[in-house]
Amino acid sequence: MSLEEQLKQLRNKFLHEIGRAKNIQALSDLEIKFLGRKGEMSRILKGLKNLSGEEKPKIGALANELKNQIVNDLNKASQVIKGEAKEELIDLTLPGKKVMYGRLHPITLVKNELADIFTSMSFMVLDGPEAESDFYNFESLNIPPYHPARDMQDTFYLKDGNVLRTQTSNMQVRAMQKYGPPLRAVFPGRVFRNEATDASHETNFFQFEGLMIDKDINIGNLVATMQELISGVLKKQVEVRLRPGYFPFVEPGFEMDVECLNCGGKGCPVCKHSGWVEIFGCGLVHPNVLKYGGIDPKKWSGFAFGLGLNRLVMVKYGINDIRLFMSGDLRFLKQF
Ligand code: DAH
Numbered sequence: 001m002s003l004e005e006q007l008k009q010l011r012n013k014f015l016h017e018i019g020r021a022k023n024i025q026a027l028s029d030l031e032i033k034f035l036g037r038k039g040e041m042s043r044i045l046k047g048l049k050n051l052s053g054e055e056k057p058k059i060g061a062l063a064n065e066l067k068n069q070i071v072n073d074l075n076k077a078s079q080v081i082k083g084e085a086k087e088e089l090i091d092l093t094l095p096g097k098k099v100m101y102g103r104l105h106p107i108t109l110v111k112n113e114l115a116d117i118f119t120s121m122s123f124m125v126l127d128g129p130e131a132e133s134d135f136y137n138f139e140s141l142n143i144p145p146y147h148p149a150r151d152m153q154d155t156f157y158l159k160d161g162n163v164l165r166t167q168t169s170n171m172q173v174r175a176m177q178k179y180g181p182p183l184r185a186v187f188p189g190r191v192f193r194n195e196a197t198d199a200s201h202e203t204n205f206f207q208f209e210g211l212m213i214d215k216d217i218n219i220g221n222l223v224a225t226m227q228e229l230i231s232g233v234l235k236k237q238v239e240v241r242l243r244p245g246y247f248p249f250v251e252p253g254f255e256m257d258v259e260c261l262n263c264g265g266k267g268c269p270v271c272k273h274s275g276w277v278e279i280f281g282c283g284l285v286h287p288n289v290l291k292y293g294g295i296d297p298k299k300w301s302g303f304a305f306g307l308g309l310n311r312l313v314m315v316k317y318g319i320n321d322i323r324l325f326m327s328g329d330l331r332f333l334k335q336f
Contacts, residue, residue, distance in 0.1 A: 003051070003059050006044045007066055010034070014070055018077055027078050034070055041067065106336045107206050107325060110233060110313045111188045114208050117232040121225070123184040123210065126175060130190055131158060132165040140173040140292040141249040149248050154194040164192035168209035169249060169306055172285070175211060176293025181300045182214040188309070199321045206309035213285065213295065213302035219252075222282055222303035226256055229307075234261065234316055241276065250283025250304055261315055270320065277315050280307045 001009075014034055021027050034040050045063055048056060104112070115125045134145075143149050153166035171187035179185070187209040195201040212221070223242065231237050238259050245255035257278050260271035267273040282305035287297035310322050317336075324332045 003044060003047050004062060006047075007059075007062055010040055010044065011066055011069070013040075014073070018073055021077060022081075024078055024081060027074050027081070031070075031074055035067060103333070103336065105325075105333065106313050106317060106319075107309055109336060110316065111206070111208065111309060113233055114229065114309075115186065115188065117229060118184075118186045118210065121184070121228070123186050123212075124179075126171060126185050126187050128165075128168065128171040128174060128187055128189055130165055130192070131162045132170045133162055136170045136174055137163055137165050137167070140289065141167075141169055142286050142288045143248050147248065155192050156194065165189075166193055167191055167306060168207040169304070171209060172211050172249070172289060172304060173293045176213070176290070176295055181295050181302075183302070184212045184214075186210045197323060199323070202310070202322050202326065204326060205322070207306050208309050208312075209304070209306040211285070211302060211304045213290070213300050215300065217284070217301045217303055219284065219303075222284070222305070225303070226280065226282065226305060230258055233312065234258075239265065245281060245283075247281050247283060249286050249289045250281075251286045253281065253283035256280040256282055256305075258315060262318055270315075270318075277311070279311050279315070280305050282306070 014030070017030055017033075018027075021030060032039060036042075041063065048059060051059060119125060137155075138147075138150060139145075155166045156164040158164070168187045168189045168191060171185075171189075175183060175185045175187070189207065189209075190204065191207050192204055193201075195203050197203060210225070212225070223240075227240060230240060238261070240259075241257050242254045243257065245253050247253045255278055257276035259265040260268060260275055260277050262268050262270040263275070265275040267275050271277050282303065285302040285304050290297040290300065290302070310325060313319065313325075314322065
């Protein structure tokens with residue numbers, strides 16, 4: 001075998017053995033074995049003296065190159081082995097990793113506050129389906145298929161015939177059927193509408209609905225409960241006003257406004273210069289709805305309300321664009 005071939009074999013043998021070396025001792029053993037005075041390399045180079053004058057420098061250069069490669073490989077391997085050992089050392093002078101705390105979304109914060117207020121008045125807090133049947137979202141709420149109220153709540157229709165619910169009112173008849181009278185329940189949740197988005201419209205927002213059914217429930221009960229709700233969330237006594245409003249599932253129906261906290265009722269862009277911000281729909285539950293829920297309207301009556309949670313949060317914190325809620329922008333979210 002020529003010296004050139006022997007050197008090549010030596011390279012392969014070295015690579016094979018260094019791959020198995022697991023510690024510094026094994027590396028220095030390899031160095032002695034391959035490059036030492038009595039090592040493999042010098043054994044091969046003993047053959048140099050038999051070569052012609054022309055070949056000698058060529059093989060000499062090859063041997064040198066191989067030696068350099070081996071030295072390099074040994075250095076690298078020892079760095080790797082030492083590096084692994086070093087990772088276990090802790091440098092106490094390095095600045096620590098910054099811990100980012102998560103926090104609750106402003107909608108969740110206010111929803112939790114509302115839930116607390118209502119549980120203190122013996123209301124249950126119920127969750128409900130976001131993909132809902134036409135029956136619970138519309139029909140059982142006194143909105144038959146031909147009813148124009150459907151136009152105001154256009155939504156996303158699913159292939160299986162369900163809709164993405166347009167209102168948390170979908171839970172009214174569900175709760176009546178499940179629990180019967182007397183009943184006190186609130187239903188927070190996400191709702192959907194087919195909207196062109198702008199500063200005050202989103203396709204995806206939150207409502208907080210409530211329902212109370214008992215003997216002789218009247219408008220006084222409704223107003224008192226709404227006032228408790230508003231002063232509980234806004235943490236002060238604020239003016240509210242009740243206007244007639246039409247919702248097919250209540251009779252009589254109202255819209256309730258809260259004085260604009262941004263301007264204290266004087267008029268500003270937030271309240272469109274009226275001094276009032278419209279937050280609720282509410283009213284006394286329509287007899288047809290009670291019937292759909294299996295409740296006798298001659299024996300029982302009730303009130304219901306539904307508020308736009310996003311709006312309330314906007315009033316509470318002075319937020320001027322509804323799209324911020326879903327923006328995922330940490331500069332916004334970190335403020336709560
Ligand atoms: N579901 C209505 C809406 O989305 C709000 C509403 C109005 C809910 C009157 C009610 C109610 O429970 O009584 O616009």
